[in-house]
Amino acid sequence: xAMHPFAYANANSxxxxxxxxxxxxxxLAGGTDLVALMKDGLVAPKRLVNLKTVPGLAGVVAHADGLxxxxxxTLSNLASNPELQERRDLAALVEALEESATxxxxxxxxxxxxxxxxPRCWYFRNPQVPCWRKGGRRCFAFQGENKYHTIFGGGPxxxxxxxxxxxxxxxxxxxxxxxxxxxxxHRNGFRVVPLxxxxxxxxxxxxxADGYHPVTLLETDEIVxxxxxxxxxxxxxxxxxxxxxxxAWDFALVSAAVSLTMDGNRVAASRVVxxxxxxxxxxxxxxxxxxxxxxxxxxxxxxxxxxxxxxxRPLGHNEYKVxxxxxxxxxxxxxxx
Amino acid sequence: MTMPFRxxxxxxxxxxxxxEDFHVFVEPRRTLLSVLRxxxxxxxxxxxxxxxxxxxxxxxxxxxxxxxxxxxAIDCEDREIRTIEGLMRGDSLHPVQEALIAHDGYQCGFCxxxxxxxxxxxxxxNPRPTDDEIREGMAGxxxxxGAYPNIIASVAAAAELMAAExx
Ligand SMILES: Cc1cc2nc3c(=O)[nH]c(=O)nc-3n(C[C@H](O)[C@H](O)[C@H](O)COP(=O)(O)OP(=O)(O)OC[C@H]3O[C@@H](n4cnc5c(N)ncnc54)[C@H](O)[C@@H]3O)c2cc1C
Ligand code: FES
Ligand code: FES
Numbered sequence: 001x002a003m004h005p006f007a008y009a010n011a012n013s014x015x016x017x018x019x020x021x022x023x024x025x026x027x028l029a030g031g032t033d034l035v036a037l038m039k040d041g042l043v044a045p046k047r048l049v050n051l052k053t054v055p056g057l058a059g060v061v062a063h064a065d066g067l068x069x070x071x072x073x074t075l076s077n078l079a080s081n082p083e084l085q086e087r088r089d090l091a092a093l094v095e096a097l098e099e100s101a102t103x104x105x106x107x108x109x110x111x112x113x114x115x116x117x118x119p120r121c122w123y124f125r126n127p128q129v130p131c132w133r134k135g136g137r138r139c140f141a142f143q144g145e146n147k148y149h150t151i152f153g154g155g156p157x158x159x160x161x162x163x164x165x166x167x168x169x170x171x172x173x174x175x176x177x178x179x180x181x182x183x184x185x186h187r188n189g190f191r192v193v194p195l196x197x198x199x200x201x202x203x204x205x206x207x208x209a210d211g212y213h214p215v216t217l218l219e220t221d222e223i224v225x226x227x228x229x230x231x232x233x234x235x236x237x238x239x240x241x242x243x244x245x246x247x248a249w250d251f252a253l254v255s256a257a258v259s260l261t262m263d264g265n266r267v268a269a270s271r272v273v274x275x276x277x278x279x280x281x282x283x284x285x286x287x288x289x290x291x292x293x294x295x296x297x298x299x300x301x302x303x304x305x306x307x308x309x310x311x312x313r314p315l316g317h318n319e320y321k322v323x324x325x326x327x328x329x330x331x332x333x334x335x336x337x
Numbered sequence: 338m339t340m341p342f343r344x345x346x347x348x349x350x351x352x353x354x355x356x357e358d359f360h361v362f363v364e365p366r367r368t369l370l371s372v373l374r375x376x377x378x379x380x381x382x383x384x385x386x387x388x389x390x391x392x393x394x395x396x397x398x399x400x401x402x403x404x405x406x407x408x409x410a411i412d413c414e415d416r417e418i419r420t421i422e423g424l425m426r427g428d429s430l431h432p433v434q435e436a437l438i439a440h441d442g443y444q445c446g447f448c449x450x451x452x453x454x455x456x457x458x459x460x461x462x463n464p465r466p467t468d469d470e471i472r473e474g475m476a477g478x479x480x481x482x483g484a485y486p487n488i489i490a491s492v493a494a495a496a497e498l499m500a501a502e503x504x
């Protein structure tokens with residue numbers, strides 16, 4: 001398991017780090033995904049740029065456009081942030097953070113790295129298997145062992161996105177602040193990308209120089225500086241539910257995040273997102289439409305839940321995820337009722 | 338803006354482990370676990386899975402537990418590293434170690450150093466944990482022998498020992 005040799009440098013500023021990045025010079029945050037990928041020889045960068053030494057990239061700051069969560073904030077520091085702990089509109093995020101991985105990993109893993117982690121699919125993680133995501137010809141899960149794979153949005157890759165916090169953040173309408181070269185759309189040195197655009201479904205034309213098909217639209221010379229969670233409407237509330245095979249330390253079979261704003265006892269606006277079911281956090285637009293103007297009654301919830309999975313396309317071994325997604329979503333609604 | 342890259346050949350590092358400074362000469366690709374075990378002879382932290390899935394390599398970095406198998410040694414300069422070798426006070430074991438012995442909190446013992454470090458850190462942050470808080474605090478350490486009930490009892494007993502000592 002010895003890693004390939006690489007050089008290492010501590011970054012002093014985002015600009016300096018971004019100016020040095022390319023396909024062979026990669027950013028290092030907590031390293032909980034990157035080091036594992038390097039150990040398995042799945043990636044072999046020649047140089048690592050440590051982002052943890054950039055001042056001001058960890059922590060939560062309130063701005064006019066919402067909360068700015070520094071990309072290098074660890075999952076545990078974020079989960080215990082007093083402002084997050086207090087706000088009912090952000091409950092989904094705290095729940096998702098607390099249910100991610102283990103204490104050791106949450107102390108090390110950063111929120112930026114969490115959004116940028118690679119799929120956990122066993123074909124992808126096996127260095128012997130040249131799957132599509134890594135530049136190979138096909139996805140072996142499609143006709144293979146696909147118990148843990150997608151029921152929405154799959155193809156050419158059918159591996160689900162492994163991040164829990166991303167599901168909650170998408171329900172909270174979050175964006176990322178991306179720093180990169182001045183020549184590409186980076187006004188004042190950065191661009192703001194809604195998570196709904198940041199995560200991209202697998203596409204043949206969306207490819208890095210090494211043949212990998214990335215899960216986000218981040219280019220190899222860009223850095224996520226912060227996650228921005230906009231101010232929610234008054235009285236907004238959110239909830240997150242994660243279903244695992246084991247009681248702890250497991251990726252989600254399925255998860256659900258719901259954020260609701262009520263007008264009296266009727267739903268004024270909602271965002272409904274499912275995790276563990278698609279190559280990206282999966283926005284359930286039809287469920288949101290079914291809820292608009294409705295009460296969060298048993299009937300209303302049942303209709304929304306049915307709408308959420310109406311387009312599900314399970315694979316050979318994961319039909320169970322359809323029922324699980326309905327249950328998880330219903331449970332999230334119950335937590336908010 | 339070229340950056341001062343170090344490596345890929347071996348570079349000098351100073352690591353602060355259990356209150357002592359260690360000078361080593363290692364490549365940037367070396368994990369903290371491999372440097373602790375192979376360069377410093379601190380073999381308490383174990384290599385189990387090497388992928389953050391078992392907890393046998395658990396150490397305490399700047400007061401919080403971490404997996405040494407996924408941590409680069411070069412990432413630990415200027416950090417306080419604590420391993421199980423630093424727990425004894427004179428000739429006495431740490432109360433967590435005493436409690437694990439008293440309550441049969443292990444069988445083969447392979448996972449034990451990691452369990453101990455998680456328990457020590459848990460009790461430093463939360464001296465009187467509930468059973469649920471113990472389960473959550475210890476959730477990042479697998480025991481293949483399945484000693485879980487006794488591990489949880491040991492941590493609860495250690496909390497009482499430490500509270501009594503503090504009185
Ligand atoms: C055993 C195990 C269980 C896990 N369980 C869960 C779980 O239940 N839920 C969950 O959500 N996650 C889980 N994870 C995943 C874990 O949360 C991620 O590995 C972690 O969040 C990644 O963050 P990091 O800071 O360590 O990233 P790194 O490993 O440092 O980086 C990950 C990737 O992102 C790039 N990168 C990092 N930061 C930036 C940035 N700011 N800008 C640009 N690029 C960047 C790196 O180059 C790398 O490619 C688990 C991981 C393990 C090993
Ligand atoms: S060896 Fe580090 S977690 Fe298993
Ligand atoms: S005592 Fe054997 S693995 Fe825990």
